[in-house]
Amino acid sequence: MSLRFTSFIEYEEDDVEYNKICDEHKHLLETLPKGSGWSIQHLYNYNGFWIDEMLLKAILLLDTYFKSEPTDIVLASFMKSGTTWLKTLMFSTLNRDRYSFSNHFLHNNHPLSTIPFLGMKSYPMTDSTTFSAPRLFITHFARTLLPACMSSCKFVYVCRDPKDVLVSKWHFMCKLRSKDLTPLSFDEAFELFCLGVSEFGPFWEHVLSYWRASLESPDKILFLRYEELKKQPEVVVRKLADFMGKPITMEEEKKGVVWEIINLCSFENLRNLEVNKKGVEKLGNFEVEKQSFFRKGEIGDWKNYLSEEMKDRIDGITKQKFQGSGLIGFNE
Numbered sequence: 001m002s003l004r005f006t007s008f009i010e011y012e013e014d015d016v017e018y019n020k021i022c023d024e025h026k027h028l029l030e031t032l033p034k035g036s037g038w039s040i041q042h043l044y045n046y047n048g049f050w051i052d053e054m055l056l057k058a059i060l061l062l063d064t065y066f067k068s069e070p071t072d073i074v075l076a077s078f079m080k081s082g083t084t085w086l087k088t089l090m091f092s093t094l095n096r097d098r099y100s101f102s103n104h105f106l107h108n109n110h111p112l113s114t115i116p117f118l119g120m121k122s123y124p125m126t127d128s129t130t131f132s133a134p135r136l137f138i139t140h141f142a143r144t145l146l147p148a149c150m151s152s153c154k155f156v157y158v159c160r161d162p163k164d165v166l167v168s169k170w171h172f173m174c175k176l177r178s179k180d181l182t183p184l185s186f187d188e189a190f191e192l193f194c195l196g197v198s199e200f201g202p203f204w205e206h207v208l209s210y211w212r213a214s215l216e217s218p219d220k221i222l223f224l225r226y227e228e229l230k231k232q233p234e235v236v237v238r239k240l241a242d243f244m245g246k247p248i249t250m251e252e253e254k255k256g257v258v259w260e261i262i263n264l265c266s267f268e269n270l271r272n273l274e275v276n277k278k279g280v281e282k283l284g285n286f287e288v289e290k291q292s293f294f295r296k297g298e299i300g301d302w303k304n305y306l307s308e309e310m311k312d313r314i315d316g317i318t319k320q321k322f323q324g325s326g327l328i329g330f331n332e
């Protein structure tokens, strides 16, 4: 058996199943509705969500080859909602006995960089320490796109004000944008975002896919917000520790472990780490400077980009989409 995708999905490129996937992939690319991509020319609408060609193949591969384990924990998010932050918080909380705080980030190949991304060709697993149970995964796919077997896994979902997501995503995608395309203006990105045409989007349906699942199985999905993490990180870290089955003990509380974790994963600390200061991150076929993952890290940067009218339009969509779901928007 050869390892072709990442080491948690094993398949032979010439087996019958794989050939079936390639045929289906080809057929889908010819038949699915197409929309404008933010970094490449086309996105495809697959079961209600916009993804590129490579991610479409990844979904088909996951469906056939991914074998979940009940102890798996998946960090899920719409891109630019705080994934990097949550990833470091989850890893540091879960592994607080295994890695002391001083040696966490000293190596270029520190364990955090090896958490596999479901649906991207990057993050090949090399470090067995992070792959012992519970296995940690990250995904940007909506809940309804993930294989049915993953209903046994635990999910931590983080969402963020869509206005800040839009601004963050526009900055990021401009860096990835193919050189043979004309630059994507903020106004164009805004329009596409409102129409739901953005990688992994529509944003609102993405959030709702996890929100609804969290209502059905509250013990399986921890639903978090970037904004609450900014305002009360200590509350969130304790929630994360409980949810992941490693509650903070009284003794740890006395030693201030919660704040040690928070300070370790702070925006300033992560951005200034040697491993994050230089070098690039591979995202499928793209490469992006690691510094791009740490831009401003603030609530409300949208105020510098959106007119009053634009703000009202996004808030209006949020209100309308979330109506009746029990999910509170981002202005209340």
Ligand SMILES: Nc1ncnc2c1ncn2[C@@H]1O[C@H](COP(=O)(O)OS(=O)(=O)O)[C@@H](OP(=O)(O)O)[C@H]1O
Pocket (backbone or CB within 6 Å): 077, 078, 079, 080, 081, 082, 083, 084, 085, 164, 167, 168, 169, 171, 265, 266, 267, 268, 270, 293, 294, 295, 296, 297, 298, 301
């Ligand atoms: N530690 C910490 N604290 C607060 N905020 C942080 C932190 N780390 C990253 N960020 C900000 O999160 C935004 C990137 O989101 P993601 O990590 O989800 O990006 S990605 O989807 O994984 O590419 C991006 O937001 P913007 O600054 O608004 O662009 C990052 O700056």
